[in-house]
Amino acid sequence: xxMDATLPAPWRIAWRRPESAAGDVFTWAVEPVDGTGSSxxxxxxxxxxxxxxxxxxxxxxxxxxxxxxxxxxxAVGSVTRPMAALKVGEVIGLRGPxxxxxxxxxxxxxxxxxxxxxxxxxxxxxxxxxxLRRRSHYRGVYVLxxxxxxxxxxxxxxxxxWRDGGQIEVAVTVxxxxxxxxxxxxxxxxxxxxxxxxxxxxxxxxxxxxIMMRFAxxxxxxxxxxDKAIHLSLERxxxxxxxxxxxxxxxxxxxxxxxxxxxxxxxxxxxxxxxL
Amino acid sequence: xxxxELVDSQRFCxxxxxxxxxxxxxxxxxxxxxPGDYLLRQHAVxxxxxxxxxxxxxxxxxxxxxxxxxxxxxxxxxxxxxxWFVPPHRCQFDAHAVLPTRTLxxxxxxxxxxxxxxxxxxxxxxxxxxxxxxxxVQSCRLQVLDVYAPPGA
Ligand SMILES: Cc1cc2nc3c(=O)[nH]c(=O)nc-3n(C[C@H](O)[C@H](O)[C@H](O)COP(=O)(O)OP(=O)(O)OC[C@H]3O[C@@H](n4cnc5c(N)ncnc54)[C@H](O)[C@@H]3O)c2cc1C
Ligand code: FES
Numbered sequence: 001x002x003m004d005a006t007l008p009a010p011w012r013i014a015w016r017r018p019e020s021a022a023g024d025v026f027t028w029a030v031e032p033v034d035g036t037g038s039s040x041x042x043x044x045x046x047x048x049x050x051x052x053x054x055x056x057x058x059x060x061x062x063x064x065x066x067x068x069x070x071x072x073x074x075a076v077g078s079v080t081r082p083m084a085a086l087k088v089g090e091v092i093g094l095r096g097p098x099x100x101x102x103x104x105x106x107x108x109x110x111x112x113x114x115x116x117x118x119x120x121x122x123x124x125x126x127x128x129x130x131x132l133r134r135r136s137h138y139r140g141v142y143v144l145x146x147x148x149x150x151x152x153x154x155x156x157x158x159x160x161x162w163r164d165g166g167q168i169e170v171a172v173t174v175x176x177x178x179x180x181x182x183x184x185x186x187x188x189x190x191x192x193x194x195x196x197x198x199x200x201x202x203x204x205x206x207x208x209x210x211i212m213m214r215f216a217x218x219x220x221x222x223x224x225x226x227d228k229a230i231h232l233s234l235e236r237x238x239x240x241x242x243x244x245x246x247x248x249x250x251x252x253x254x255x256x257x258x259x260x261x262x263x264x265x266x267x268x269x270x271x272x273x274x275x276l
Numbered sequence: 277x278x279x280x281e282l283v284d285s286q287r288f289c290x291x292x293x294x295x296x297x298x299x300x301x302x303x304x305x306x307x308x309x310x311p312g313d314y315l316l317r318q319h320a321v322x323x324x325x326x327x328x329x330x331x332x333x334x335x336x337x338x339x340x341x342x343x344x345x346x347x348x349x350x351x352x353x354x355x356x357x358x359x360w361f362v363p364p365h366r367c368q369f370d371a372h373a374v375l376p377t378r379t380l381x382x383x384x385x386x387x388x389x390x391x392x393x394x395x396x397x398x399x400x401x402x403x404x405x406x407x408x409x410x411x412x413v414q415s416c417r418l419q420v421l422d423v424y425a426p427p428g429a
Binding site for chain 2: 024074117118119146147148173175176179182183184185186187189190193208209211212215
């Protein structure tokens with residue numbers, strides 16, 4: 001990182017793109033004002049600071065081999081809503097990247113299964129880019145994506161391009177069909193039962209609402225994917241992001257430092273327990 | 277694969293004797309549907325139990341004021357319909373092929389009679405059906421929860 005890990009550096013919003021019809025989801029491309037970038041691993045996140053307002057953790061959704069860095073953000077509250085109003089050229093604070101990465105290298109040699117729900121596709125997009133670049137190192141690469149409705153499909157153009165490109169298998173399902181949707185309907189766990197991956201050699205990467213991930217784990221176990229091959233990215237409220245403050249504690253883990261990507265055997269007794 | 281081999285390769289035939297599988301095969305036929313064809317029609321007599329071999333089927337319901345709503349899609353190795361098993365044996369939904377779809381179609385009346393006569397066969401078929409139902413109920417619960425809704429929505 002080469003800087004005080006808790007001190008945000010100034011980064012400029014290079015461009016901005018709306019990602020949802022409702023306008024609540026947008027992508028920011030950001031560049032360091034002083035020009036010195038660094039590198040990140042798929043799955044890692046940055047702390048983004050809207051000056052004078054507050055700081056939030058956001059995953060990096062771009063290709064780790066390229067710049068600028070992209071962050072895909074949903075405006076939900078007191079920090080992310082004002083962020084949605086910032087304009088191209090404005091400066092934000094950024095510190096990171098932080099946290100653990102998807103085990104993409106360890107997964108090489110077998111099937112790679114990516115299961116994303118809703119906005120959970122954003123932290124997995126960087127993993128998909130990397131897997132595409134190293135495609136020959138995997139047997140099959142499967143992307144299973146579930147979201148609320150046709151209007152909520154994130155990165156719809158890219159999903160279509162990946163599917164048409166034929167290098168990876170892409171399946172998209174929505175919970176609620178509208179007349180304009182001719183694709184699959186039903187929760188994403190159903191796609192797990194149908195996908196053609198080989199459970200014995202599969203590494204599964206999951207990101208989405210926690211309830212969705214719990215049922216996805218169950219579906220993976222039913223298919224015979226070993227627990228240690230199942231990896232989840234978790235979200236917890238964060239403050240320091242470097243393992244000092246304890247805000248992000250989940251049982252014995254600090255999500256900012258030990259996570260956000262954690263293997264299922266470390267989580268099986270913790271998820272779904274009230275108040276953790 | 278001929279019809280008998282297709283029936284034998286189904287999950288519920290594993291653990292059954294060749295004689296029991298013969299009984300099941302006697303109720304079965306292979307049936308194909310072009311996109312747009314209906315496997316089941318709402319309110320019609322539910323006289324067939326389908327297992328999808330390949331293709332894709334939409335389960336749809338006409339909702340007053342909303343038109344026809346697709347509730348879920350069914351793919352290979354999944355069952356379509358259970359009204360054939362539960363009186364009054366009337367379809368509650370439409371099932372409509374989206375892609376060219378091949379199915380194994382079991383005639384409901386002889387299948388029910390066979391399940392009644394030979395509880396081992398009945399139990400094997402029911403296990404398949406309950407597996408399907410469990411997945412569907414779980415799906416429905418998650419759909420109702422609206423897990424992807426923005427916080428506070
Ligand atoms: C490692 C990590 C990576 C993340 N990556 C992304 C990302 O790529 N894109 C993105 O949009 N968000 C991401 N988040 C979530 C993001 O940090 C929160 O949405 C943000 O902190 C909300 O801040 P706020 O002040 O705007 O909302 P607040 O005012 O804090 O909250 C507004 C409402 O949202 C609820 N809420 C807050 N955070 C969450 C959450 N994470 N999940 C569900 N409900 C929540 C609150 O309970 C409240 O009801 C990530 C979080 C973590 C920990
Ligand atoms: S956010 Fe402070 S310990 Fe994780």
